[in-house]
Amino acid sequence: MHIHILGICGTFMGSLALLARELGYRVTGSDAGVYPPMSTQLEAQGIALMEGYGPDNLEPAPDLVVIGNALSRGNPEVEAVLNRHLPYTSGPQWLQEHVLGGRPVLAVAGTHGKTTTASILAWLLEYAGQSPGFLIGGVPRNFGISARLGNTKAPFVIEADEYDTAFFDKRSKFVHYRPDVAVLNNLEFDHADIFDDLAAIERQFHHLVRTVPGEGALVINADEPALKRVLERGCWTPVIRFGDSADVSIGDWQVQHEPGETCRFTLHHGQHASHTTEWALSGGHNLVNALAAAAAAATQGVSVEQAGRALAEFASPRRRQELRGVVDGIEVIDDFAHHPTAIASTLSGLRSTQRAGRLLAVIEPRSNTMRLGTMKARLPESVSAADQVYWYQPATLNWSVDEVSRACRVDSRVFHSIEALINALVEEARPNDRIVVMSNGSFEGLHERLLEALTQRMRVSLT
Structure with a gap:
């Protein structure tokens, strides 16, 4: 066929x-x-x-x-x-008819962190010997591929998106998946091109809740007010709660860590089990992602200890705080962040592990929501953890980034060509700096072009 x-x-x-x-x-x-x-x-x-x-x-x-x-x-x-x-x-209909039917489905939903959380969940199941199938909106480096069938009797992990399905089917993609376990990690306004407000997205999340069987499970972030409102619309499935709070009693699953320390932490499953581990990711948002994945994996028999040991060997997916290269002590990092909340979380996470040197943020406002200008008022504050910000003004953007740049509290500049942007970075960057490039597209190959330009600069300086 x-x-x-x-x-x-x-x-x-x-x-x-x-x-x-x-x-x-x-x-x-x-x-x-x-x-x-x-x-x-x-x-x-x-x-x-x-x-x-x-x-x-x-x-x-x-x-x-x-x-x-x-x-x-x-x-x-x-x-x-x-x-x-x-x-x-x-695509979602084909997936349900040819892949998902007849096997346990674990769907990971949320405005942010779907790719990372789904990658963690698939890895926890793999580490526990279950050989899961998965389809993830990125390339998990523990697997080296974004999708596989796995053992057809094992769970299937699916990154569950609220965006619409097709031009002939305007339902959210995730209503096709009929999961046994649905992870609802967070929820705020996004996709301004198809949703009028947050209430419209909450309605779609409740459509997902309606599809989860009574013998399944809803894994819910207890710290998210929007998700509480979703459940208040009606819930017919057992709820497992998690949250990033020092008070274990708030949720079924908690994570504890020292202030500012997000690479070493302790997972808690209520008062029954805990495990302390270390991993390579940074930022409180990634701790919550890990917590969500551990709670979901537990529904499939993965213990807290197994989860903790697996997390220690987890590698972030490509384009999620991915180190693309180091030249002359300058790190070039790729991240998919394209929403003010994600930008702020990424920069704060990197700042928490910052050693000597500066954090330089390079941002392309490219998503549909960004192009509409819906989030531009939040952008200046989102970059406050950076030392310098380099904005790129794409030709497809119908509003000026200059207004955002002027409102930033940190040193900020706007560029209208990739060449000028690269030249400015090469001139400014110093050893021990971190350059984090944030876009949901290819950014015209900026990462590799920047690494090549930095290499050339180093060669010239040595002659």
Whole structure:
């Protein structure tokens, strides 16, 4: 069977392509933007990629077309699918029908931290010997791949997104997954292009809650007011609570650590079990992610001690505080943060482990919500943990970043070209500095170009 995927280089659709290939299907796909790490991952699996959209990509006619939610009417390939009456479906629907049905499903939802939390959860299950399947919106470095079937009798971990499903199905993607265990990690306003307000997103999260069976479990962050409101709409499933509080009695699961110390911590499961561990990640937000994953893994028989030992060997997913390289003592770090809360959490986490040197933040406001300007009033405060901020003004952004830059309390500059941005960083960066690059896109290859430019600077200085 030949499956053709439209939007194949998106994190979800690319992962779905890997599962389809593992099931034995012939898989091809097209996309307007083909860039690593997804493009290299797909090519390594022998999946043919077509740059751009057009009717010719549908020759010979595939048996089924899976259409991503980035595609809409007017797209030439979508129009060809409809005009030729080719069978088509959405990614989430295909996943439910061909992968998820008949096995325990653990879905990880939340505005922030889905990729990291799902990666941790899959790793905890793997460490416990369960060989889980998973589909994650990134590449977990403990596995080196974003999706796999695993043991078909083992749990399947799915990163559960509230964004809509497809142009022909405007429900949130996660309502298709029918999880046995749903992790609700946090919830605030996002996706301003499709949701009017936070209440609209809370409604979608309650739709997810409605799909979890009474014999399943809801793993809920007890510190999130929005999630409390979601449960007040109705709950028919046992609730397991977790939170980052020193008072263990607040939730079923807690984490304790010294102030400012987030690399060494103790997991607590109520008053019954605890385990102290150390890991490579930083920031209080990642401790909460670990706590959520440990609580969810426990529903599948993973002990607190097993979870703690597994966390000590966990490597963050690619593009989540990922160290891309070090030149002349200058670290270049890649992070997916594209929301003020995520930006602030990332910078605060890195600041908590900062040694000598400065923290330089490089930010591209690229997401749909950012392009609409909905979050721009919160951006100046979100970068307060940095020493310097370098903003990039994409051509697609219809508002000026200069206003945000002027409101920053830290040294802040705006750039309209990647070349000028790289030149400024190369001129400014000094040994022991950390440069953290934050975008939900490729950023025009900024990371590698910056590392090359820093290398060239070092060579010149040595001559």
